[in-house]
Amino acid sequence: MLETLYNRAASLARRMFPLVGLVAVQAAQVANAAAPVQQTAPRQLDIADYRAYLADDHPVRQGMRKFADEVAAASGGALQVRVRTDALPGSPAQQLAALRAGSSAAPAFMLVAGTGLAPLVPEFTLLDLPFLVQDEAQADGLLDGAFGTALLGRLAPAGLVGLAWWENGFRQITSSRGPVRGQQDLAGLHLRVIGEPVFLDTFRAFGARPVPLPFGELHAALRAGRVDAQDNFISQILAGRLYEVQSSLSLTNHSYSPLVVVANADAWRSLSAAQQQVVRAAALEAGRLQRAAARAEAQAARNELARRGLAVSTPPAAELARLRAVSAPLRERYFDQYGKALRPLYQAATGQAR
Numbered sequence: 001m002l003e004t005l006y007n008r009a010a011s012l013a014r015r016m017f018p019l020v021g022l023v024a025v026q027a028a029q030v031a032n033a034a035a036p037v038q039q040t041a042p043r044q045l046d047i048a049d050y051r052a053y054l055a056d057d058h059p060v061r062q063g064m065r066k067f068a069d070e071v072a073a074a075s076g077g078a079l080q081v082r083v084r085t086d087a088l089p090g091s092p093a094q095q096l097a098a099l100r101a102g103s104s105a106a107p108a109f110m111l112v113a114g115t116g117l118a119p120l121v122p123e124f125t126l127l128d129l130p131f132l133v134q135d136e137a138q139a140d141g142l143l144d145g146a147f148g149t150a151l152l153g154r155l156a157p158a159g160l161v162g163l164a165w166w167e168n169g170f171r172q173i174t175s176s177r178g179p180v181r182g183q184q185d186l187a188g189l190h191l192r193v194i195g196e197p198v199f200l201d202t203f204r205a206f207g208a209r210p211v212p213l214p215f216g217e218l219h220a221a222l223r224a225g226r227v228d229a230q231d232n233f234i235s236q237i238l239a240g241r242l243y244e245v246q247s248s249l250s251l252t253n254h255s256y257s258p259l260v261v262v263a264n265a266d267a268w269r270s271l272s273a274a275q276q277q278v279v280r281a282a283a284l285e286a287g288r289l290q291r292a293a294a295r296a297e298a299q300a301a302r303n304e305l306a307r308r309g310l311a312v313s314t315p316p317a318a319e320l321a322r323l324r325a326v327s328a329p330l331r332e333r334y335f336d337q338y339g340k341a342l343r344p345l346y347q348a349a350t351g352q353a354r
Contacts, residue, residue, distance in 0.1 A: 026309045039213070042080045042273075045071075045267070047106035050095055050116065052087035053239065058127040060111060060259070060296050061085075063166055063290030067109075067261075070282035079275060081109070092116040095130075099264055105181060108267035109283075115196060118159040122338045126346075128198045129331050130205070131324040133256040138350055139167070143258060147345040152236060161263040164283035166290045168233045168257035169298050171335055175229035176222065182231055182319030183207055183326065185227045192230040194216055198334065202255070205327045219245060233248060233257050235294070236332040238301040241309040251302075251314045254323065261287070 016312050025116055047067060049060050061083070068081035084107055088095040096116060098106045114127040126132065133139045142148060143165040152162030173180045173191070187207040193199035195212030204211040211227050222245035230242070236242070237249070261283045268276065306312045335343050 017047050026034045042077055044080050045086050046082045047109040048084040048107040050087055050092055051109040054287050059290050059293035062293050063286045066289045067282050067286035074278040102264050102266045109263050110261050112262055121154045127199050128255055128341045129333055129334055130202045130254050130327040139256050142349045145349050146285050147349050159265045161265055161268045163261040163280050164287040166259040166287045167293055168259055170253040171231045171233050171255040173231045173252050174246040176227050176247050179248040179313045182314050183322055189229050190227045192227040201330055205330050234298045238305055243305050249305055249309045
């Protein structure tokens with residue numbers, strides 16, 4: 001009798017153990033579902049332009065937002081880029097110094113004009129040479145190819161990482177003395193330029209009298225007659241309201257102005273290899289959008305400047321060819337001084353002599 005009762009109890013226990021185990025597993029799953037999930041916070045990075053006054057719909061701001069969207073999407077939200085509307089204080093040289101030092105106020109990424117990088121990497125001076133680039137298609141081929149890649153690679157010793165090329169556009173000439181149709185109209189003209197040797201040398205070669213001035217002083221200098229003319233890309237002419245103090249716009253396309261997306265080297269090294277790939281690809285993709293927007297804006301700005309009273313004209317092709325010819329020795333000299341290794345890459349990309 002006792003043996004029978006024992007056997008029945010043992011059989012019941014064997015049937016109950018699986019049920020108890022299942023209940024225990026389900027209870028653990030419920031507890032785990034209720035527990036808070038530990039997630040890694042997204043990495044916050046900033047991007048800024050060297051100018052604080054850009055409008056929200058400016059092509060550079062459009063490109064920065066596209067860059068932020070691409071990084072967030074491709075990283076699955078692990079990287080978040082904040083688009084800054086302010087700029088670092090000080091001159092372009094001071095801004096770059098803060099970026100390279102990784103100061104607390106500096107962003108991880110920044111848009112810098114090629115001109116601004118020349119004091120750090122002299123080869124960037126080549127980009128501002130007159131008639132280096134013929135048109136937008138040639139600019140794309142030059143900067144997106146071996147020539148542009150080689151230039152970006154020269155930023156590393158300066159504590160920067162070059163990611164992609166964007167653009168400001170071609171430089172044009174405005175004047176209060178009538179349209180610039182050719183070299184004869186530039187002769188003796190007091191013309192404001194950026195205070196860098198390549199710009200001074202360019203307009204001396206053209207026969208003008210270049211006057212170096214910061215952009216912030218340009219409007220007042222033109223109004224006061226300290227200078228009669230200036231060169232700039234069209235969007236900057238409109239943003240600076242130079243139509244108020246100039247009468248003509250001559251579409252010379254005499255110099256091309258690129259932008260460079262650069263990263264602070266320490267911030268770059270803090271990213272994983274996969275994250276670096278995401279950021280670089282985003283900078284390239286955003287650059288394609290930004291260039292297209294910049295070119296559309298240049299046409300719109302040209303029309304707006306005409307509407308605001310500037311007489312818009314294009315010099316005859318023969319006169320532009322003459323300006324290119326008189327500046328040929330200048331291009332030769334700068335390539336000899338700064339770009340002997342880059343010269344074959346330039347010639348291969350453009351199919352033209354200097």
